[in-house]
Amino acid sequence: MKIFLLAFFLSIISLGYSQEITQNIRGKIVDADTKMPLIGCTIKLLNTAAVFYGTTTNLTGDFTLKNIPIGKHELAFNYTGYTPTVRTVTLNSGKESILIIELEESSFVGSEIEVVGAKKGEVINEMATVSAQSFTIEETNRYAGSRGDPARMMSNYAGAQGADDSRNDIVVRGNSPLGVLYKIEGVDIPNPNHFAIAGSAGGPVAILNNKFLSNSDFFMSAFPAEYGNSMAGVFDINLRNGNNSIHEFSGQFGFLGTEFQVEGPLSANSKASYLIGGRYSTLTMMKKIGVTIGTDAVPLYGDGAFKFNFPLKKGGDISFFGIGGASEIEILISDQEEPAQDAFGDQDRDQYFGSQMYFTGISLTKPINQKTFIKSTIAYGRENQHTNHEYILRDLNPDSTWNYKAAPFTMMGYQYLINKVSAYTSVTRKINSKHLIKAGINLDAYTFNMQDSIRNDISDSTSAFKARWDYKSVNPDLLLQAFVQWRYKITPSLVLNAGLHSQYFSLSNSVSPIEPRVGLKYNLNEKSVLAGGVGMHSQTQPMYIYTYHQIDPITGDKVYHNIDMDFSRSIHTVLSYATSIKNSLKFKTEVYYQHLYNIPVETTSSSFSLVNQGSGFSRFFPNDLQNTGTGQNYGIEFTLQKFFNKSFFFLTTVSLYNSKYRGSDGVLRDTDFNGNYIVNGLVGKEFILGKKKNKKLGFGGKITFAGGKRYGYVDTVATNELKEIVFLDEGYNTQRFREYFRLDFKVNYTLNAAKVTHEFGLDLVNVFNTPNILGLTYVPNETNPSEPYQFRNQLGLLPLFYYKIEFKLNKRSRGLQE
Known part of the structure; x- marks a missing residue:
């Protein structure tokens, strides 16, 4: 204060x-x-x-x-x-x-x-030929409904869609969110989100604070050879350096957190800089004043980041950096008097859940000479998810109030801990102005400690517990990746990008020796570009699936049925055309086809496939998997974008696509993420006010219209027995919910004083409070056991406000004046 x-x-x-x-x-x-x-x-x-x-x-x-x-x-x-x-x-x-x-x-x-x-819109990585998008901090702040989150911001672009309003999982061209990878300084990082469920890539609140980011890239298909272990998309995140000349402060109070950030030079006579900041949840305050946030639970979280940068003589620098966060939530139904819908919890248990993510490292970037450049990073990452569920035995009274039959008792709990040490090195060699070669290697060493147990009968407090996970690493498990790529400027208008990627995972002894990637870009004229790309890609499975086990009834030994799962694999093909109508107006279309194979499915005949997993807050428990599943994604996308170079911008995207798969039963079905179409429209306008033109009023809006989610027929017997929704194989994903529609609106006012900037903003998510359906949730129904479920809606109207202040803390350092 x-x-x-x-x-x-x-x-x-x-x-x-x-x-x-x-x-x-x-x-x-x-x-x-x-x-x-x-x-x-x-x-x-x-x-x-x-x-x-x-x-x-x-x-x-x-x-x-x-x-x-x-x-x-x-x-x-x-x-x-x-x-x-x-x-x-x-x-x-x-x-x-x-x-x-x-x-x-x-x-x-x-x-x-x-x-x-x-x-405008050019990606940082020059070896990306197709399906790549750059994003800036200004964009994450400007787009209505994006909440300052890079992942949510990317869902505005063609081919990408949010899977759930309450989370920032990204569905890229029909692929599972499991295939999205985050990288910092060349190294893969743990899931950078609060309340992250094991095996997922998203969460409700991002740990990645956009105020720490520099311009970054997102790749959606046929990405360059240096990016591996992903089949859907890659976030290549750049952390910015602090100001190395003056000390500056930024503070913000808002719905999503109260935060601070300080930066400046480490000394008066050095160009070394620091950048430090942190954030803590203010949602508890919103709860007290009665603002609905989609749940009766109060999420608590905090996160922070830092970067110390030390420039070297003759170019290059050494950076010491880190990000991290922790979150806790208690989703309690035991204090309910009447039935209530909760956006996160099941209706038969109290849930206590928490997660942590930490990532830190040191990076060296150094030009060796006029032709050669090296980059090396050593980093450590840690992620942890833990939960405890207390079973609630209750039924409805005739007056629609709850009758509690017994005290809560523990029904299950787990803790997944993953530690990872990473090392990355790449060498870039410019042979001449036409030829460039880049090669590198990335090594990740994992250790696991995964514990999980559940009662044999979750509704019986006297039932014994059984272990589903009990795995602790004896030696590190290695994921080794190597790549080489070549850029050849054949003519002033024609550029070839080609490369090879390979990877090996020791836990499952999986090898992908050669993954070719080729891209070709041809400038038809000064304004139009035709490009194409082909790439082979593979990725590991969620780590906790490998170590799920059963107990042999005869020997009593643990049997790890999934420990030898192979990589999932895909082949991407893309054709792209882009033209600049004016300097700030661009049209782009892409057509693509993706063949998915080697997908884990069950050994017994079923509709299950890993392509349908990765969104929401649920884990899955496949007993025995084999890599025989297939799938396909194909579609066409259109983008018309006016960049924000003056006072007005808009972005209109249309995505038409189909996403299919085959489980072990051989039936071709729609995937869970096959909405068939997505239409996005964004617009923003700024007005400069005041005699000194030091005031700014901005308005922005976003409209999204998309196909409804897929679902099937409920197996009521299995659902009542397991106390969770179970679908029948027959008719799976032949049903769909109504179309998704959402309108967001944002307004912000900026005041520039002599040395201080104030900004006030209000972001209204789902202005019309449209009841979009998220899915089905299990609800005990003793009066009608044939319908033990109800529809669960996505988030309703969500008002997000903030106040931000930025100012200088002192005068410019003497040693850096020019």
């Missing part, structure tokens, strides 16, 4: 300043391939007619543009022998803008090169 009072006091003083409000733009410019600093590169503001603003980079590739009026600007970057580029920057008074610009060397010199417009 003292911090916020101090910030408010400073802002009041700052409002009295009468001079024009300005801010600085700083950054570094390097070669996109070798990361060598580019000395003498020119930087110029394009949209300032009255005053010329320009500069050049110094001996370390750094530049500073001082006293630039706040607002939106376009910067042009030019360097002899390199392709010019333009970058849009938004300046606020409370925080300097710091850029890292990577220029690509022109492969064909001799013809004059002009800056014809900004490279």
Whole structure:
């Protein structure tokens, strides 16, 4: 509270300043391939007619543009022998803008090169040919309904869809969310979300705070050879460096958390920097004032991140970084007086659940010379999920109140702990301006401690417990990946990207020796690009499935039926066409086909397949799996996007697709994620206000219309016996819920004082409180045992508010003044 009072006091003083409000733009410019600093590169503001603003980079590739009026600007970057580029920057008074610009060397010199417009939407990884999307921090903040979450932001793009309003799982082109991978500094990280269920890639609240992120990439299909162990999508996350010139503070109070962030130089005479921040849940406060958040449970969580960056002489740096978070929730029905729907819990038990995720490491990036660049990372990751369920024996009274028959008693509990040590090294070698080769290796060493037990009869307090998981690693299990990729600029208009990936997992002794990846991009003219890509991909199964066991009734030994599961595999093919209608308006379409094979299914004839798992809060318990399942995803996508280079943006996407699979019974069915169509529309507009143009009012909206979820006929006998929804094989996924519809709206107001920026925002998710159906949930029904279930809706209207403040803590460090 003292911090916020101090910030408010400073802002009041700052409002009295009468001079024009300005801010600085700083950054570094390097070669996109070798990361060598580019000395003498020119930087110029394009949209300032009255005053010329320009500069050049110094001996370390750094530049500073001082006293630039706040607002939106376009910067042009030019360097002899390199392709010019333009970058849009938004300046606020409370925080300097710091850029890292990577220029690509022109492969064909001799013809004059002009800056014809900004490279909008281009991904950072130049070896990505198709199905790749870059995202920025501004985008995660701007899109209505995205909640500052990169995963939810990506669900706005063609081919991606959220699986559940209460979670940020991503369904990419009909694939299971299990196939989505997160990477930081070249290393795979544990699920970066709070309340993460074992084996999943999503959760209700992201641990990844967008304020710590730099520009990053998301790949949806046929991704480059350096990315492995994924069949659906890859988040390649970049953590930004702190300000190495001045100390800055950012604080935020809102529905999703109360947070702070500080950054600045480590010393007055050094370019080393720090970035530290943390967040704690404020949802308990929302609960007390009666705001419905979709559940009677109160989620508690906290997270944080840090990065210390130490620049090296002649380019490169060493970084020490980390992210982590912990969460706890108690979903209690034992204090209910009347039936109530809960977005997370089952209706026959109290649930106590918690999860933790921690990831830290040290990374070296270093240009060896003008042609060679290396990157190495060593990291440690830890994830833990634990729960305890207390069974509630109750039935309904005639007046529709609950009659509790006995005290709660423990019915099951588990704890899954996974530790992982990772090492990554890659070498990039620019042979010449046409040829580039990158090769690397990634090693993950896992240790497991997985414990789980449940009563033989979960409704009987005298029943004995049986173990379903009792596995502790004796030696680390290794996941080894290696890759090599080659970029060849055949002509000024034609670029070939080719590579090989391989991986080996020691726990199951699985090997994928050669996974070829090929992409070809052809510039039809200055505005239009035709591209195609083909790739073979594989991935491990959720780790806890390998160690599920049964007890041999004769010997009493543990039998791990799934320990030797092979990789799931797929082959992706994509054809893409994109054209720039204007500098800020782009149309893109992609058509794709994915063949899935080697998918785990049950050895006995059934409809089960791992392609249907990975969303929601439930685990699954397949007794005996074999890699004989198949599947296919195919579709076409359309995107029309106006980038936010001035005061207005929109994004319209249409995805038409089909997602099918075959279980061990050989029947071709729709997958759980086969909605067939998704239509998204986003729009945003900003208005500059005030005589000094220091105020900004922004509006944004999003509309989503999609096909309903699939489901089948309930096996009422098995459901009543197991106290959870069980579907019949016959007719599975032949039924579907009604269409999904949601409208979101966002408004924010920004005030720039002399040295302080205030921002107030309100994000209304599901404005019309549309009752979209999530699925079926088990509910005991003694009066009608043939229907022991009810429909469970997704989240209703969810108002998310926030207040953010940014300001400088002191004057510029003397040693860094230019």
